[in-house]
Amino acid sequence: MIVGAMPQHAEVLAVLHKTSFTAPWQAKEFETLLSQPGVAAWISQQDDVPMGFILVRAVADEAEILTLAVAPEQRRKGVAQRLLQHTADILREGRPIRLFLEVAADNIAARTLYMRSGFAVTGERKGYYAGGIDAVTMTRTF
Numbered sequence: 736m737i738v739g740a741m742p743q744h745a746e747v748l749a750v751l752h753k754t755s756f757t758a759p760w761q762a763k764e765f766e767t768l769l770s771q772p773g774v775a776a777w778i779s780q781q782d783d784v785p786m787g788f789i790l791v792r793a794v795a796d797e798a799e800i801l802t803l804a805v806a807p808e809q810r811r812k813g814v815a816q817r818l819l820q821h822t823a824d825i826l827r828e829g830r831p832i833r834l835f836l837e838v839a840a841d842n843i844a845a846r847t848l849y850m851r852s853g854f855a856v857t858g859e860r861k862g863y864y865a866g867g868i869d870a871v872t873m874t875r876t877f
């Protein structure tokens with residue numbers, strides 16, 4: 736089941752984020768983001784246990800995926816793919832919407848997920864991340 740996140744879900748998002756990234760975002764940061772216009776998040780949960788979430792910022796007919804994380808023990812069950820589809824379905828409201836994101840060039844799991852979900856590489860940023868790791872921009876119009 737996928738539910739919309741409110742600022743009071745910030746702690747849940749922070750816990751999930753910490754399971755998936757070496758530089759975790761604090762609950763306060765999620766709370767601030769979720770109170771900004773155009774920012775929305777959805778949590779995938781089963782029996783009230785949060786499995787993963789997606790956070791996006793939408794402006795007109797474009798939305799940037801700010802982060803996406805699935806708890807390690809819940810991976811490879813289609814959670815991320817369903818979160819992507821759900822996000823597109825909610826945001827597009829009958830009109831085309833362009834979803835885009837930046838991902839570390841060496842993040843094979845995420846790049847494969849996005850490719851399998853119909854995203855294409857549309858840009859590259861050299862040395863964008865700490866340690867000089869490149870980023871690629873990936874885009875799909877739904």
Ligand SMILES: CC(C)(COP(=O)(O)OP(=O)(O)OC[C@H]1O[C@@H](n2cnc3c(N)ncnc32)[C@H](O)[C@@H]1OP(=O)(O)O)[C@@H](O)C(=O)NCCC(=O)NCCS
Binds near residue numbers: 787803812815842849
């Ligand atoms: C990337 C991530 C969100 C994928 O979540 P997930 O719920 O496991 O993904 P799904 O089960 O929906 O996977 C869909 C497809 O993506 C691809 N994929 C997902 N994880 C993969 C991996 N580790 N290696 C290769 N392909 C992978 C597969 O094609 C998969 O389909 P399959 O399982 O039928 O082969 C998850 O691994 C994660 O949270 N990683 C750490 C955080 C991160 O990198 N976030 C993205 C930053 S932009």
